[in-house]
Amino acid sequence: MAVGALFILIALDLAALTAEFVAPQHKMRRNLAYAYSPPHAIGFSFKHGFYAKGMRQDTDPETLRKRYTPDPTLDAPLGVFVRGDTYKFWGLIEWDRHLIGINYNRLDIPEGMTRDDYGFHFLEGFR
Numbered sequence: 001m002a003v004g005a006l007f008i009l010i011a012l013d014l015a016a017l018t019a020e021f022v023a024p025q026h027k028m029r030r031n032l033a034y035a036y037s038p039p040h041a042i043g044f045s046f047k048h049g050f051y052a053k054g055m056r057q058d059t060d061p062e063t064l065r066k067r068y069t070p071d072p073t074l075d076a077p078l079g080v081f082v083r084g085d086t087y088k089f090w091g092l093i094e095w096d097r098h099l100i101g102i103n104y105n106r107l108d109i110p111e112g113m114t115r116d117d118y119g120f121h122f123l124e125g126f127r
Contacts, residue, residue, distance in 0.1 A: 024084070025098070026086075035066075049077065054076065055068040055070060056074060077102065082097070084096060
């Protein structure tokens, strides 16, 4: 049991040492369309691979509360070692690779939308 805990602690320490690389986006990036959003579900299809299921923010006309509804047009393909926001690894080396994130090379962005319309959160949106 102690050996298993040791491996878990080593994995957590490695994740902490490489936090910029492990994070799917830069720590200062904010998308107000996903404020208070629930975590994005991750789906898989043999045609498209792994993807983050898209959500659209709506406002309930009676209560004026924000709600998030599934929107397949906002599905974002995920990838490993993808290009994303630039960061300085350990404050020394400028880099733009992330362990996991949206693969913008495989993303077909319709007219009138931008990259920022596609988001994905492992955990809840910021508050």
